C-alpha cells in the first residue's frame with residue numbers, strides 16, 4: 001500500500017490516529033511536524049467523483065426536495081452577510097482589484113465580490129457548479145483542476161473556502177497560487193480547525209474526519225507552517241464565524257424533532273411578530289479563517 005509523505009515536511013514517519021475500513025485508510029499525524037492527513041490518499045477518480053451534483057445539492061440545500069438554488073435564494077441574506085464580512089476583511093488589504101477563487105463551487109462568493117466592485121474569476125471541477133455559475137450568475141468560471149490552470153495575469157486576491165483540505169497536494173497548490181499573485185497580494189482561506197473547541201469535544205467522532213473528502217486536517221500551527229513553505233508571510237488566523245437566523249434555527253428544530261412542532265410553531269409566529277425571525281446569531285462550527293500575504297522575496 002502506497003503511503004503518503006507529509007505534505008508539509010516530507011517526513012514518512014507518522015503516528016496513526018484513526019483507521020477506516022471503507023476505503024481502507026488512516027488519519028495520521030506526522031511525527032516530525034504534527035500535520036494530520038489521510039493515508040493512503042484516494043485515487044484521482046474516486047476523489048473527484050465525490051463532487052457530483054448531489055454533493056452540492058446536499059451541501060447547499062438544507063431542506064428536502066428543494067433545489068440548491070431555491071434554498072440559496074431563501075437564505076440569501078445569511079450568505080450575503082457572511083460574504084460581506086469576508087469582503088470587508090479583504091478590503092483591509094486590497095480595496096479593489098481582482099479575485100480568483102479556487103474551488104468556487106456555484107459562484108456565490110464571486111457573485112457578491114463582483115457586486116462589491118472586484119474583477120472576479122473562478123475555477124471549479126464540478127460540471128454542475130460551473131454550469132450554474134455561468135448560466136445563472138453570469139460568472140467567468142473555468143471547469144478545470146487548478147494544477148492545469150494557465151494565465152499571464154497577476155491576481156490581487158486568491159480565495160479558497162473549505163477547499164484546501166480536499167486537495168491532494170496543498171503545498172503545490174499554494175505555491176502555484178503564490179505565483180499568480182501580484183506583489184503584496186493576499187490569500188484568504190477557510191478550513192476546519194483540528195484544534196478547535198468543537199473538534200476537541202467530539203474527539204475521534206469529529207464530523208470533519210471524512211476519508212475520501214478531507215485529506216488534510218490543519219490547525220493554526222500546521223497551517224502557518226504550510227503558508228511559510230509556500231511563499232507567504234504575515235499569516236493571520238481567526239475564527240471563521242458563521243451565522244444562523246432565528247427562523248432557520250426554529251425550522252431546523254421542527255424538522256429534526258417533529259414532536260416539538262407544537263411548541264415551535266407559536267414561537268415562529270412570535271419571532272415574525274417581534275421582527276426577530278431574520279436576526280442572525282453567530283455560530284462557531286470550528287472552522288478557521290486564514291489571511292496571508294505573498295512575501296517580498
Ligand SMILES: [Zn+2]
Pocket residue numbers: 006007008009010011030031032033034035
Ligand atoms: Zn510533517
